Amino acid sequence: MISSPPRPLRPPPPGESASLGKRSADLLQTLRLVWAASPRHSLLYALTSLLSSGLPAANLYIGKLLLDEVARAVQGGATYSALLALLGIQVALGVLGTLLSTVQNASQQLLGDSLQHSVTRRILDKASGLSVESFENAETYDKLQQAYREVGTRPLGVATQLVSLAGAAVTLISVGALMARLGFWVLPLVLLASLPGVWVSNKFGVENYRMLRWQTHDARVQNYLGSLITSDQLVKEVRLFGFEPYLLRRWRDYYLGFRRQLEDIIRRRSAWGFAASLASALLIGLASALILRRAANGQITVGDFSVFVLGIAQVQGTVAGLLNGVSGIYQNLLYMRNLFDFLELPDRDLGAGEEWRGPIETIEFREVGFRYPLTDRDVLRGVNFTVRRGEALAIVGENGAGKTTLVKLLTRLFEPTSGQILLNGQDATRFSPRSVQREMSIIFQDFGQYQMSARENVALSEVSRLEDAPGVQGAVDRAGAAFVETLPEGLETPLGRLFQGGRQLSGGQWQRLALARLYFRDASVLVFDEPTAALDARAEFETMEALRAQARDRITLLISHRFSTVRLADQIIVLEGGKIVESGSHAALLAQGGRYAALYELQARGYAPTDEVISSAQPARR
Numbered sequence: 001m002i003s004s005p006p007r008p009l010r011p012p013p014p015g016e017s018a019s020l021g022k023r024s025a026d027l028l029q030t031l032r033l034v035w036a037a038s039p040r041h042s043l044l045y046a047l048t049s050l051l052s053s054g055l056p057a058a059n060l061y062i063g064k065l066l067l068d069e070v071a072r073a074v075q076g077g078a079t080y081s082a083l084l085a086l087l088g089i090q091v092a093l094g095v096l097g098t099l100l101s102t103v104q105n106a107s108q109q110l111l112g113d114s115l116q117h118s119v120t121r122r123i124l125d126k127a128s129g130l131s132v133e134s135f136e137n138a139e140t141y142d143k144l145q146q147a148y149r150e151v152g153t154r155p156l157g158v159a160t161q162l163v164s165l166a167g168a169a170v171t172l173i174s175v176g177a178l179m180a181r182l183g184f185w186v187l188p189l190v191l192l193a194s195l196p197g198v199w200v201s202n203k204f205g206v207e208n209y210r211m212l213r214w215q216t217h218d219a220r221v222q223n224y225l226g227s228l229i230t231s232d233q234l235v236k237e238v239r240l241f242g243f244e245p246y247l248l249r250r251w252r253d254y255y256l257g258f259r260r261q262l263e264d265i266i267r268r269r270s271a272w273g274f275a276a277s278l279a280s281a282l283l284i285g286l287a288s289a290l291i292l293r294r295a296a297n298g299q300i301t302v303g304d305f306s307v308f309v310l311g312i313a314q315v316q317g318t319v320a321g322l323l324n325g326v327s328g329i330y331q332n333l334l335y336m337r338n339l340f341d342f343l344e345l346p347d348r349d350l351g352a353g354e355e356w357r358g359p360i361e362t363i364e365f366r367e368v369g370f371r372y373p374l375t376d377r378d379v380l381r382g383v384n385f386t387v388r389r390g391e392a393l394a395i396v397g398e399n400g401a402g403k404t405t406l407v408k409l410l411t412r413l414f415e416p417t418s419g420q421i422l423l424n425g426q427d428a429t430r431f432s433p434r435s436v437q438r439e440m441s442i443i444f445q446d447f448g449q450y451q452m453s454a455r456e457n458v459a460l461s462e463v464s465r466l467e468d469a470p471g472v473q474g475a476v477d478r479a480g481a482a483f484v485e486t487l488p489e490g491l492e493t494p495l496g497r498l499f500q501g502g503r504q505l506s507g508g509q510w511q512r513l514a515l516a517r518l519y520f521r522d523a524s525v526l527v528f529d530e531p532t533a534a535l536d537a538r539a540e541f542e543t544m545e546a547l548r549a550q551a552r553d554r555i556t557l558l559i560s561h562r563f564s565t566v567r568l569a570d571q572i573i574v575l576e577g578g579k580i581v582e583s584g585s586h587a588a589l590l591a592q593g594g595r596y597a598a599l600y601e602l603q604a605r606g607y608a609p610t611d612e613v614i615s616s617a618q619p620a621r622r
């Protein structure tokens with residue numbers, strides 16, 4: 001079955017119907033942001049825009065004078081030099097217009113660039129201060145993605161639209177004053193004729209924006225499905241299992257859902273747009289008939305008539321610009337609210353608390369419990385254990401038992417929801433997470449494969465020592481990552497396929513580099529979360545040897561499904577459904593004949609010298 005079709009349009013997300021006051025506050029905040037990005041270019045842009053806005057009326061008026069003078073000249077009432085003087089003014093206005101728009105464009109580009117840089121910087125600063133928890137929350141992650149994706153256009157959009165709005169007001173007042181001289185009804189009729197079109201484009205502009213916003217989640221899923229087909233990492237698995245058609249079908253289902261929503265909007269917009277154009281044409285027709293009657297009665301000049309004809313287009317364009325500007329600002333402010341919401345997310349201050357100094361000698365978990373935010377299930381319950389310097393503690397348990405979560409608590413990426421973690425007998429929460437983390441080094445199950453040089457891949461765990469050549473070499477040796485010497489530029493070789501000239505490594509080689517990264521940091525607690533999953537038998541053996549040597553004056557925590565690794569630990573705890581069900585040494589746990597012994601036995605049977613085990617473990621072939 002093809003699952004997850006795009007959801008129907010939902011009610012506006014919270015905040016979208018916020019009050020005018022809130023929008024004004026957002027507007028002010030946006031303008032402050034723009035101003036801070038580049039005061040000089042903001043000022044230059046605003047000034048040139050406003051000056052340009054007065055030019056249409058000046059052009060209309062000079063055009064009218066010129067036409068009237070030409071009409072007089074035809075009847076011998078005006079001189080050539082008077083005509084030339086008016087032409088001169090018209091040309092000067094043209095030159096001024098070009099000059100203003102050149103400066104305006106240049107300052108807009110530079111302002112846009114500064115703004116994009118400063119807002120992106122704020123987003124990156126914010127993202128670096130957010131807790132791991134925020135990244136695991138889909139709503140926060142959506143906010144981050146949207147803020148990052150549209151940073152290039154939205155903030156500048158608000159600023160330019162606001163300036164255009166002020167400019168449009170200047171144009172409208174000045175052109176309107178010229179047209180009002182032709183009869184009191186002219187301007188109201190022309191203004192009225194502009195409204196239907198503007199109303200339609202405003203209504204559907206907002207709807208369109210909302211549609212895109214509502215689609216954010218589904219668009220992310222669709223993008224993800226597309227990325228599965230284009231990923232170099234997954235291509236082998238996708239080809240072998242041949243599920244491209246399934247992915248394509250799901251991808252297309254999302255597209256069709258979006259398409260239906262788009263068609264619905266376009267259909268309604270076209271119908272309303274047609275009706276609006278009709279109403280507008282009728283009103284302009286009426287105004288034209290009235291002005292022609294005044295012309296027939298000799299009440300207006302040729303120049304006045306030109307003001308009317310050219311003024312209609314000017315007023316309609318300006319009113320449309322004005323009201324579209326309002327709806328554009330509204331739409332961009334919705335984006336800005338999303339950005340401000342993101343920027344206002346509480347930081348997790350990793351530096352808050354007392355500074356932890358010296359090595360960690362003991363770790364004690366006391367009745368520790370944990371539940372992930374926005375979930376309703378405890379994934380750890382009443383966890384108790386103590387581990388001391390020089391000891392290795394292994395945590396075993398089936399998938400989902402809570403092993404990695406326990407490590408996340410120990411490393412202060414998350415805080416327990418109940419119970420306490422004591423370090424050297426003191427409550428860990430007293431100390432700043434950052435200072436405690438400095439005493440810990442880790443290799444995660446899903447460790448990073450950084451598309452950087454081999455040296456950076458090792459030294460990222462302590463970047464201040466990036467140039468510490470003996471240190472990097474020592475870590476590489478300990479992790480058995482000697483293969484780096486055979487790379488074309490040794491430690492300086494760029495790794496990964498993302499950038500030109502990068503060398504791709506095997507899974508095991510990446511894992512050895514991640515181990516080297518762990519060793520490079522001089523820490524008193526070492527955490528190994530499935531450290532040997534991708535390693536060959538020799539590398540696994542070497543890793544375990546190195547681990548034992550390292551463990552002597554440190555605390556070692558080890559998560560592994562491999563009992564050959566686990567058995568080396570001094571103490572083993574068995575987690576089941578978030579609770580410790582057994583603990584003790586390998587020998588003691590085997591003797592106990594409980595859960596651990598059963599799991600160990602199960603794995604040992606995998607090495608049984610008969611093919612009986614394999615064949616009996618396979619389901620019958622269809």
Ligand SMILES: Nc1ncnc2c1ncn2[C@@H]1O[C@H](COP(=O)(O)OP(=O)(O)OP(=O)(O)O)[C@@H](O)[C@H]1O
Pocket residue numbers: 136372375379397398399400401402403404405406445
């Ligand atoms: N970010 C998260 N938000 C909500 N629930 C989570 C999150 N991460 C893990 N869980 C849930 O917490 C439970 C424990 O997960 P954890 O990753 O700690 O298991 P594990 O023992 O390390 O498993 P494995 O052996 O597969 O690595 C699982 O039920 C998992 O679904």
